Amino acid sequence: MPTPPTRQDWPRLLGEITIQLDDGRIYNRDLDDLSVALAAVLDAVTRRSYIRSRTTPHPH
Numbered sequence: 001m002p003t004p005p006t007r008q009d010w011p012r013l014l015g016e017i018t019i020q021l022d023d024g025r026i027y028n029r030d031l032d033d034l035s036v037a038l039a040a041v042l043d044a045v046t047r048r049s050y051i052r053s054r055t056t057p058h059p060h
Contacts, residue, residue: 005013017034020026026034 017026
């Protein structure tokens with residue numbers, strides 16, 4: 001069973017997806033599923049940023 005990526009792995013892995021997309025190594029037929037997965041990641045990051053910004057003290 002493969003080990004799940006750690007937080008330190010994600011920037012490299014996402015960079016690798018970018019390279020493979022630019023090089024055409026990901027098939028067009030796979031783009032819809034990949035787009036859904038990446039949209040879910042972006043939504044999660046946006047939610048996390050919103051939560052973080054709400055808990056950060058605002059200067060007066």
